[in-house]
Amino acid sequence: MKNKIIFLSFILFLLTAVVAFSNTELERLDNSDFQKPQRPGAVFEHDGHNEMAGIDDCNVCHHVYEGKKLVEDESSEDSSCADCHSLKAVVDNSITLELAYHKRCKNCHFEQNKGPVLCGECHIK
Amino acid sequence: MNAFIDFIMGPMVWITFLIFILGLILKIVLILKDVNAREPYIYSYMTLKHSLRSIAAWSIPFFPKSTKQSPVFYGVSYIFHLLLFLVPIFLTAHIVLVNEAFQVSWIALDDSIADILTIMVGLGLVFFMIRRMMVPEVKYLTSCKDYLLILIVALPFITGFIAYHQFFLYRPMVIAHVISGEIMLILIPFSKFSHMIVAPLTRAYMGSEFGNVRHAKDW
Amino acid sequence: MSNEIKTMDKSPIVKKKNTDEAVESGLAKLTRERIKNTINQVLQNETGPRFKAYVETCMHCGLCAEACLYFLSNDRDPSYSPAGKVKQTIWEMLDKKGEVSIDFLRRAVHIAHLECNVCKRCSMYCPFGIDIAYLMLMVRRICHKLEITPLYIQDTVNSHSATMNQMWVKEDEWIDTLQWQEEDAREEFENLRIPLDKVGADIMYSVIAPEPKFQAGLIYQMATIMHAAGVNWTMPSTPGWDNSNMAMFTGDNEISGRIARAFYETAARLKVKRVVMGECGHAFRSTYDVGNRWIGWAMPPFEVVHALEFYHELLTSGRIKIAQKYKKTVTLHDPCNVSRGRGLHDMAREITNMLCESFIEMTPNREHNYCCGAGGGVINCGPPYKGERMVNNRVKAEQLKATGAEVLIAPCHNCHSGLEDIIHHYNLNMEVKFLGDIIFETMEKKIYQSGD
Numbered sequence: 001m002k003n004k005i006i007f008l009s010f011i012l013f014l015l016t017a018v019v020a021f022s023n024t025e026l027e028r029l030d031n032s033d034f035q036k037p038q039r040p041g042a043v044f045e046h047d048g049h050n051e052m053a054g055i056d057d058c059n060v061c062h063h064v065y066e067g068k069k070l071v072e073d074e075s076s077e078d079s080s081c082a083d084c085h086s087l088k089a090v091v092d093n094s095i096t097l098e099l100a101y102h103k104r105c106k107n108c109h110f111e112q113n114k115g116p117v118l119c120g121e122c123h124i125k
Numbered sequence: 126m127n128a129f130i131d132f133i134m135g136p137m138v139w140i141t142f143l144i145f146i147l148g149l150i151l152k153i154v155l156i157l158k159d160v161n162a163r164e165p166y167i168y169s170y171m172t173l174k175h176s177l178r179s180i181a182a183w184s185i186p187f188f189p190k191s192t193k194q195s196p197v198f199y200g201v202s203y204i205f206h207l208l209l210f211l212v213p214i215f216l217t218a219h220i221v222l223v224n225e226a227f228q229v230s231w232i233a234l235d236d237s238i239a240d241i242l243t244i245m246v247g248l249g250l251v252f253f254m255i256r257r258m259m260v261p262e263v264k265y266l267t268s269c270k271d272y273l274l275i276l277i278v279a280l281p282f283i284t285g286f287i288a289y290h291q292f293f294l295y296r297p298m299v300i301a302h303v304i305s306g307e308i309m310l311i312l313i314p315f316s317k318f319s320h321m322i323v324a325p326l327t328r329a330y331m332g333s334e335f336g337n338v339r340h341a342k343d344w
Numbered sequence: 345m346s347n348e349i350k351t352m353d354k355s356p357i358v359k360k361k362n363t364d365e366a367v368e369s370g371l372a373k374l375t376r377e378r379i380k381n382t383i384n385q386v387l388q389n390e391t392g393p394r395f396k397a398y399v400e401t402c403m404h405c406g407l408c409a410e411a412c413l414y415f416l417s418n419d420r421d422p423s424y425s426p427a428g429k430v431k432q433t434i435w436e437m438l439d440k441k442g443e444v445s446i447d448f449l450r451r452a453v454h455i456a457h458l459e460c461n462v463c464k465r466c467s468m469y470c471p472f473g474i475d476i477a478y479l480m481l482m483v484r485r486i487c488h489k490l491e492i493t494p495l496y497i498q499d500t501v502n503s504h505s506a507t508m509n510q511m512w513v514k515e516d517e518w519i520d521t522l523q524w525q526e527e528d529a530r531e532e533f534e535n536l537r538i539p540l541d542k543v544g545a546d547i548m549y550s551v552i553a554p555e556p557k558f559q560a561g562l563i564y565q566m567a568t569i570m571h572a573a574g575v576n577w578t579m580p581s582t583p584g585w586d587n588s589n590m591a592m593f594t595g596d597n598e599i600s601g602r603i604a605r606a607f608y609e610t611a612a613r614l615k616v617k618r619v620v621m622g623e624c625g626h627a628f629r630s631t632y633d634v635g636n637r638w639i640g641w642a643m644p645p646f647e648v649v650h651a652l653e654f655y656h657e658l659l660t661s662g663r664i665k666i667a668q669k670y671k672k673t674v675t676l677h678d679p680c681n682v683s684r685g686r687g688l689h690d691m692a693r694e695i696t697n698m699l700c701e702s703f704i705e706m707t708p709n710r711e712h713n714y715c716c717g718a719g720g721g722v723i724n725c726g727p728p729y730k731g732e733r734m735v736n737n738r739v740k741a742e743q744l745k746a747t748g749a750e751v752l753i754a755p756c757h758n759c760h761s762g763l764e765d766i767i768h769h770y771n772l773n774m775e776v777k778f779l780g781d782i783i784f785e786t787m788e789k790k791i792y793q794s795g796d
Contacts, residue, residue, distance in 0.1 A: 038217050038236040094228065102225055113127045118299045119218050120291045156393050163392035169642040183471060190712055191469040194410050262415070263406035265422030266431055271404050323401045324472040330394065331473025338633060338643075340687030341711050343468050 026124065033082040033097060039123035042101070053112075061104055065093075126296075133303045134222070141307040148314025149322055156326065171333040179332020180325055182344040189344035198256070205249035209278070212242045213306075218289070236289070243286050250279045274317060280305035361454050364728045366495035371446050374490060379449065382489045383442035387434075391482065398474045399434065402427060408476060411469035413715050414459050417738040424736075426466035426476040429455045433483045453492050456483035458729050459736070461720035462593070463680035468711065477720075484721075485595030493594045496726025500590040503553075505599050508606050509586035511553035519581050521556040525564045529571070532789065536571040538563070541614060542578035547654075548616040549579050550607070552588035552624045552757055562622065565784040566651075573663040574792035577620075584610030587621055589630035593721030597638055604635020608645055618647035620654045623778045625681030625756035626719060633685065650682050652755050655779055656691045659698050665788040670700040672775075674782075675749035677706065677763060678713040679756035680720075687711075692779070696753060699782050704747045714740050716754070718762020734769040737762070741770040752776045 031041035050056075059075035065084070076084075085097040095103070105122065109115035116122050160167060183189055192199040213219060217233040224230040234242070254275050257267045284302035288295060312318055335343035387395070409415045409425035418424045423432065433452045437444060444452075462477035470476070487493055493501070503512045513521075519540065526538040539545065549570065555562050570577050579585065584606035591600035608631075611619050621628050628650045636644045658664040676696050683689040689710040696703050708714065717737035722729075744752060744766065752767070752774045754760045760776055767774050 089228070096224075098221070099224060099228070102221065106225070110127055110131050115127070117127050117130055118296060119221075120288060120295050120299070125291045156397065159393035159396070164394060166637065166642065167394070179473065183473075189468075189471075190708075191407055191410065191471070194469075195407060198405075198407070260406065261420065262409040262422040262425045262428065263404070265425065265428050266404035266406055268404075317400065317403060320401045320403060320472065323397050327394075327397050327401055328471075328473040331467055331475060334475075335684075339685050341684050341689075343473060343711075 029101070033080070033087075035087065039119070040125060042105070042122035043124050044122070053115075130300065133300065133307070137303075137307060141310050145310040145313055148311075149319075152314045152319055153322060153326075156323070167330060170337055171330060172337050175333040175336030176329030177332075178336055179343055180328050182332075182342070183328060191344075201249050201252050205246060205253075208242050208246045208249070212239055212246060212282075215239070240286070240289065243282055243289075246282050247279065247286070250275050250282075270317075277305070277309050277312060281309055361451070362458075362728050362732060363450060363454070364495045364726075366498055367450065367453055367492050370490065370492035371450060374446065374449070374492070376443065379444060379490065380442040383437050383444065383486055386482065386486045386489060387437065387442070390485065394475070395479070395482065398476075398479060399430075399438065401472055402430070402474055403472075405471075408466040408470050408474075411466040413461070413463075413465075413717055413739055414736050416714075417736050417740070424459060426460075426470075429460060430476060430479050434479050437486075449487070449490065449492060452483055453487045453494065456480045456487060457494050457497070457594075457725055458722055458732065461680070461715045461717060461722050463715040463720060464684055465680070465712070465715060468684070481593075481595060484593065485597070488595040493596075494725040494729075496728075497590055497594055497721050497724040500724055501594050501596050501599055504586075504589070504591055504603050508583035508603065509553040510588045510590055511557040511586075513553050513556055513586075515581075515583065518556055518585060521560050522563065522579060522581075525560055525567060529564050529567050533568060533571050533791070535791075536567060538567050539578045540581040542576075543613075544615050545578035546576040546617045547578070548611050548614055548619045549577050549622070550585060550587040550611075550619055550627075551579075551622040552627050553586040554588075554757065555622065562778065562780065565780050566622070568789065569655075569658070569664065569780065569783060569787070572787060572789055572792060573658045575658075575663075578614060578616065580610045580614060582610060587619075587627040587631055588624065589627065589635060590721060590724055592630050592634050593626070593724070600630070600635065601638040604630060605639050607631055607635070608639070611646060616646075618649055620649050621651060623651045623755045623757065623760075623780060625679040625685070626721075626758055629681040629685055650686060650688060650755075652682060652688050652692055652695065652779060655783060656695050659695060659783075663792045664783065666699060666786045667788045668786060670751075670782050670786050672700075672750040673702045673704055673748070674700045674751040674753055674777075675704045675706050675744070675747040676709070677716065677744075677752060677754040677756075677759055678710055679754065679759045680713075680715055682755060683713060684711045689713075692753075692755060695779060699779070699786055704749045706743055706747045708743075714743055716740065716756070716759035716762040717766065719756070719758040723758060723762050723765075730765065733762075734765065737766050738770075741766050741772060744774060745770070745772055750775065751782075753779060753782065755779045 026043045027045045028041035029044045031037045055061075057075075058077045059073070062075045062077040064071040064074040064076045081100060082097055084093055085095055085100040086093065087097055089096050105115075106117050109117045186203050187193055187196065187199065212234070215232065215234045216239050217236055220230050220233045254272065257263050257271060257275075281302055284298050284305055287293070288298040288302050309318075313321060331343055335341050404427065406422075406425060406427060408427050409420070409422070412424060412426050414424040415421065415426075415428075422428050433455055436448065460477065460480040462480055464475065464477045466476045467473055484493070500510045503510055507513065509518075522538050522540065526536065529536045529538075547570075549566060551563060551566075586603075587607055589600055589603045591597070591603060619631070621631065628648070632644055632648045632650075636642070655664075659666070674696060676692055678684075678689045678692065682692070693703070706713070717733060717740050722733060740763075744763070752763060754763050754776055755778060760778065763776050766772070767776065
């Protein structure tokens with residue numbers, strides 16, 4: 001009986017430790033482009049996500065716009081999001097960096113009816 | 126599940142604000158209609174000057190005599206009511222959502238500050254609750270409905286706080302937060318929360334009776 | 345607190361609420377049907393959006409309690425707080441849709457008639473400005489319709505109804521009293537007149553019925569003041585001379601309206617420029633604020649002036665000169681109906697300072713003064729309730745005692761009588777006076793000539 005309790009306590013301790021330290025191991029989006037981010041960068045595991053979501057084309061996310069028009073068959077994975085999406089809305093591009101990230105993820109997750117859509121589901125503390 | 130979240134954070138928000146705003150407008154219209162039908166004479170006593178004078182006097186912290194006599198209650202009450210509007214309107218997470226929907230945004234509170242202010246709202250509600258339980262003249266007037274009102278206001282703040290800190294049950298907590306917030310807003314025109322717009326009217330009327338007829342101050 | 349006064353005979357009075365035979369015999373005749381119908385008729389047909397807003401908007405915060413003399417005098421017993429009184433009356437009537445018991449009504453009459461002076465102090469302590477006095481008057485209206493109004497005050501209303509004055513004063517008695525006062529005064533002022541029914545006079549002077557009945561000296565005093573100031577004045581000889589209005593306080597609005605109408609019509613018949621009221625608060629409320637509304641005038645059809653305003657005018661214009669200032673220390677009680685009801689408190693202070701050498705303020709004062717505990721018809725409910733009234737006025741006694749003044753000025757009849765009771769009951773060693781008393785004592789008694 002006593003051993004059982006010690007064993008269970010040990011398991012519980014391990015679980016707590018896992019929960020407590022697991023955050024540090026999460027793969028997150030780089031949010032260094034934001035001046036004073038209020039939340040930690042969104043958790044996003046690129047390859048795992050795409051495999052699960054069945055996304056093969058890079059330009060689903062890494063799109064290229066010419067003016068207001070989406071350029072098909074071109075992709076922009078070699079450039080940073082912040083190259084086009086600035087922190088404040090500008091005449092050329094009204095979609096701010098923050099909005100670009102949020103809409104890119106959430107719109108799709110709502111359309112697919114799966115994946116995280118709430119603040120804390122990506123910006124895990 | 127995402128479809129449900131999409132509903133409560135999309136169409137339901139529209140419905141909520143529609144009921145909230147139209148409800149308040151309807152409330153005022155019904156009151157005015159009732160006044161016109163049954164007590165139209167009050168217009169011969171009401172003046173804009175005296176109405177605003179009274180409302181203004183009662184809006185200045187610790188100016189009316191009553192506020193000096195009960196400084197703790199009024200102090201808590203002023204801060205509570207201010208934060209009740211301030212925190213939700215200037216919360217980053219709310220502004221982000223509005224921005225996603227309308228691409229409109231405004232200045233936001235720092236999350237850490239909003240966090241402290243939320244705790245203050247909670248403490249204010251705890252104060253109101255304890256006052257209801259402890260102060261005899263308040264206890265005498267209190268029924269379960271009064272505690273229910275406190276609960277209805279408390280829920281969006283408590284759930285929002287827990288969700289923000291991601292303490293536990295994150296997704297259910299956010300859903301509870303959204304729904305309880307919507308319930309609170311929807312109830313405003315149809316409950317004692319309507320004092321939000323009716324109190325200025327009663328104050329204006331009393332202010333006019335005092336200022337215009339009685340030539341006296343009512344604070 | 346050093347000024348605290350030990351309550352006398354408190355326990356027997358507070359525990360058992362008094363009643364009287366009019367209330368009891370009225371209650372005995374009631375049927376469930378009649379109670380329900382009456383309450384619902386009044387609450388549904390005689391109220392409006394204001395009533396609804398007051399009931400619906402009250403957040404049950406209890407801040408009004410701090411305002412109430414009854415609450416404070418009864419050791420903060422919550423059943424005496426203004427909202428507490430609404431809870432015990434209106435809220436329950438609404439909750440039960442008028443199906444209330446006889447015991448409930450016995451309590452309701454008592455609350456509305458004896459535990460509230462409808463002084464409206466609480467409206468200044470409610471952040472929303474809810475008019476609790478109005479709600480209490482609604483309860484009195486219901487009691488009136490159920491015919492359970494307390495005996496003594498109902499008798500004054502009956503008198504109003506039959507004679508148009510509050511004290512069963514007959515017409516010839518009234519005229520006789522005025523002529524008697526005129527005669528007496530002529531020993532002091534050779535040519536003094538109390539002009540009756542003088543059409544086109546500048547001023548109609550109007551008093552309450554207790555003056556000819558018990559305090560005819562007050563009419564004498566005013567006549568000398570009028571004479572010394574050289575005022576073109578008159579007093580009516582016909583019904584309508586009494587400006588008091590007890591029906592206003594029992595919810596008998598129909599009679600209340602008749603009284604006010606008779607009063608205005610008398611003044612109209614005499615074609616006077618304005619009416620000066622004696623030092624009475626509720627009569628002023630009736631003619632300045634309430635009676636006119638019932639008849640359909642937003643404001644009185646002609647200028648109605650409280651004695652206090654009139655004295656101020658005479659003193660500042662120099663038509664009355666003060667020979668020697670009053671020596672004793674005085675304090676001033678602001679009656680609800682002239683301070684909170686008409687904003688005359690600053691004027692009252694100016695007059696007091698013009699008349700008296702040493703004036704001590706009581707606290708609180710001006711609009712925030714504590715009620716005298718007698719007004720609003722409470723004292724008029726008579727002897728059966730005097731004991732409990734004294735208990736309910738303890739804080740007023742403490743307030744008076746703290747001033748240490750020898751003389752208490754109260755420019756209102758109801759206040760005057762109530763304060764005298766308080767002073768006797770609590771052995772305060774103070775003298776209550778009207779402003780007119782002090783003017784009479786201190787003024788130069790020579791006749792005013794224009795250009796003096």
